[in-house]
Amino acid sequence: MRAYKHPAIEDVRPEDFFHALSDPVRLAIVRQLAREGEASCAALDGGRPKSSMSHHFRVLREAGLVQTRPAGVTHMNTLRRDELDRRFPGLLDAVLAAIG
Amino acid sequence: MRAYKHPAIEDVRPEDFFHALSDPVRLAIVRQLAREGEASCAALDGGRPKSSMSHHFRVLREAGLVQTRPAGVTHMNTLRRDELDRRFPGLLDAVLAAIG
DNA sequence: TCGCTTGTACGATGTTTATCGAACTATGGC
DNA sequence: GCCATAGTTCGATAAACATCGTACAAGCGA
Numbered sequence: 165m166r167a168y169k170h171p172a173i174e175d176v177r178p179e180d181f182f183h184a185l186s187d188p189v190r191l192a193i194v195r196q197l198a199r200e201g202e203a204s205c206a207a208l209d210g211g212r213p214k215s216s217m218s219h220h221f222r223v224l225r226e227a228g229l230v231q232t233r234p235a236g237v238t239h240m241n242t243l244r245r246d247e248l249d250r251r252f253p254g255l256l257d258a259v260l261a262a263i264g
Numbered sequence: 265m266r267a268y269k270h271p272a273i274e275d276v277r278p279e280d281f282f283h284a285l286s287d288p289v290r291l292a293i294v295r296q297l298a299r300e301g302e303a304s305c306a307a308l309d310g311g312r313p314k315s316s317m318s319h320h321f322r323v324l325r326e327a328g329l330v331q332t333r334p335a336g337v338t339h340m341n342t343l344r345r346d347e348l349d350r351r352f353p354g355l356l357d358a359v360l361a362a363i364g
Numbered sequence: 365t366c367g368c369t370t371g372t373a374c375g376a377t378g379t380t381t382a383t384c385g386a387a388c389t390a391t392g393g394c
Numbered sequence: 395g396c397c398a399t400a401g402t403t404c405g406a407t408a409a410a411c412a413t414c415g416t417a418c419a420a421g422c423g424a
Contacts, residue, residue: 178363183286186279187382205401213384218402220382237391237400255358262352263278287412305371313414318372320412337370337421366424373418381410388403394396 168225168232173247176228181252184227190220191263194229197243198260204238268325268332273347276328281352284327290320291363294329297343298360304338 184190193208209217221241224230228248233240248256284290293308309317321341324330328348333340348356 178359179286179288179291181362182282186283186286188279189382191279206399214401215385215403216383219384222402223381234391234401237398239401252358252362254354255362258352258355258358259278262281262355289412306369314371315373315415316413319414322372323411334371334421337368339371367422368424369422370420371418372420374416376415377413379410379412381408383407383409385406386404389401391399393398 167234170225170231170244171228173228173244173251176248176251178252180227181229181255184223184229185259187220187223189216190224193220193224193241194243194260195263197230197241202240202242204235204240206238208241267334270325270331270344271328273328273344273351276348276351278352280327281329281355284323284329285359287320287323289316290324293320293324293341294343294360295363297330297341302340302342304335304340306338308341 185194189210189212192210196208197203205214205217205221221230221232224241225232228244228251230241231244233242243256245256285294289310289312292310296308297303305314305317305321321330321332324341325332328344328351330341331344333342343356345356
C-alpha cells in the first residue's frame with residue numbers, strides 16, 4: 165500500500181488511456197478530479213463499495229491518468245494533467261470538455 | 265446491408281466513443297482513415313478475417329466515429345470529422361495527434 | 365443466370381471486465 | 395498496544411468483448 169507504482173508517462177499507450185475512459189464510473193471520477201483538483205477515493209464513491217472504487221482507481225492509475233498519493237490514512241488522487249498534456253497534447257483538455 | 269444506420273451525433277455518448285478507441289485494431293483503422301480520407305473495409309484489414317474486421321467497423325459505426333457508404337460491391341468508410349468536432353470540439357483532432 | 369467479390373449475420377470459444385463481499389494492510393489517535 | 399478508518403487484495407460471478415469459421419446477402423460483369 166505504501167507507495168503506488170505509476171507508469172512513466174512515456175509508457176502510457178493510447179488504447180489504455182481510452183480504455184480507462186470507457187466506463188461511466190471512471191468518467192465521473194475524472195470529471196470530479198478535474199473540478200476539485202484533488203480528492204480521496206472515499207470522497208468519490210457514489211455509494212459504491214470500496215472494492216469497486218479501488219478497482220476503478222487502479223485502472224485509472226495504470227492508464228496514467230491519475231496519480232495517488234498517501235496522505236495519512238487517506239489517499240489523495242490527482243489528474244496527471246501536465247504529464248498527459250506532454251504525452252498527448254491537447255487530449256486531456258478535449259476529453260474534459262467532452263465529459264462536461 | 266443496403267443502408268447502414270448511424271447514430272445521430274448528438275446521441276453519441278463519450279464512453280462509447282472512448283470504448284471504440286480502446287482497441288489497437290480499431291486505432292489502426294482510425295489512423296488510416298484519417299490519413300487516406302476514405303477506404304474500403306478490405307483495404308484496412310491487416311490480414312485479418314473479414315468477420316473480425318466487420319465487427320470492428322460495426323463498433324466504430326455505432327460509436328459515431330465512422331460513416332459507411334455502399335459503393336457498388338465495396339463499402340467506403342470515412343471519419344465523421346465535422347460532426348464529431350461539433351459534438352466533442354477538438355477531441356478527434358487530439359486523438360488523431362495522439363495515435364500518430 | 366452464373367460466378368465472383370465485398371461485407372454482414374450468426375454461432376461458438378476463450379478472454380477480459382465490472383461488481384461486490386470478505387479478509388487483510390497501513391496509518392493515526394488514544 | 396488497541397481500535398477505528400481508508401484502501402487494497404483475493405475470490406467468485408455474471409456480463410461484455412475479441413476472434414474467427416461458416417453461411418448468407420447484395421452488387422457487378424460476363
